[in-house]
Amino acid sequence: MLLDPDLPLAPEAELLLVFAARADHLAATVLPALDRGVIVLCDRFADSTLAYQGFGVQADARTRTLIDELTARLPRQPDLTFVLNVSPGTAAERLRHRGGTTDRYETRDAAFHARVRAGFLAIAAAHPARCVRIDADAPAEAVHDAILSVVSTRTGHKRG
Numbered sequence: 001m002l003l004d005p006d007l008p009l010a011p012e013a014e015l016l017l018v019f020a021a022r023a024d025h026l027a028a029t030v031l032p033a034l035d036r037g038v039i040v041l042c043d044r045f046a047d048s049t050l051a052y053q054g055f056g057v058q059a060d061a062r063t064r065t066l067i068d069e070l071t072a073r074l075p076r077q078p079d080l081t082f083v084l085n086v087s088p089g090t091a092a093e094r095l096r097h098r099g100g101t102t103d104r105y106e107t108r109d110a111a112f113h114a115r116v117r118a119g120f121l122a123i124a125a126a127h128p129a130r131c132v133r134i135d136a137d138a139p140a141e142a143v144h145d146a147i148l149s150v151v152s153t154r155t156g157h158k159r160g
């Protein structure tokens with residue numbers, strides 16, 4: 001439902017669907033894995049909701065409060081977050097190369113993506129202990145190395 005660009009969705013519906021998916025993902029997958037003692041990597045988490053459904057769609061103050069409340073109610077928060085910072089031109093170029101289908105957000109205009117990007121950077125600045133900005137204009141190997149280096153420092157795990 002969320003990915004289909006042709007399905008009209010009210011902003012509240014979109015926001016609640018994202019949180020429904022996250023609640024289910026936490027309960028069914030993330031929490032049991034953490035209980036087994038493994039490290040869990042999530043491609044996106046609640047910061048993406050604030051960036052897209054808050055900053056991107058220019059949500060009103062009530063909706064922003066709702067996002068904060070729903071986030072605070074989650075049974076678990078990330079210990080470490082990587083914000084892959086890529087310039088708009090490079091992002092557009094990579095998407096062109098990637099091809100395939102585009103979701104309901106990728107079809108939005110440059111102003112929307114600029115707001116999402118500014119949102120992520122504001123979130124990272126507001127949570128400096130949790131968030132690490134990575135220069136993602138660099139080649140994939142350099143991005144990989146930068147992330148691994150932070151992970152090994154934070155966790156004490158030596159790189160293999």
Ligand SMILES: Nc1ncnc2c1ncn2[C@@H]1O[C@H](COP(=O)(O)OP(=O)(O)O)[C@@H](O)[C@H]1O
Nearest residue numbers: 093094095097098099136137138139140141143
């Ligand atoms: N650091 C990078 N260097 C070069 N190409 C990249 C890099 N990061 C992503 N890509 C390419 O850009 C495209 C989109 O990136 P991807 O991570 O799939 O974004 P999304 O998760 O938003 O779809 C993919 O084709 C991917 O291979």
Ligand SMILES: Cc1cn([C@H]2C[C@H](O)[C@@H](COP(=O)(O)OP(=O)(O)O)O2)c(=O)[nH]c1=O
Nearest residue numbers: 018043044045048049050052053103105106
């Ligand atoms: C998790 C999440 C994703 N999105 C958007 C970002 C993406 O454009 C789209 C799909 O996200 P996702 O399935 O993570 O795909 P990708 O990161 O590979 O693009 O949904 C939100 O708008 N809010 C959210 O809370």
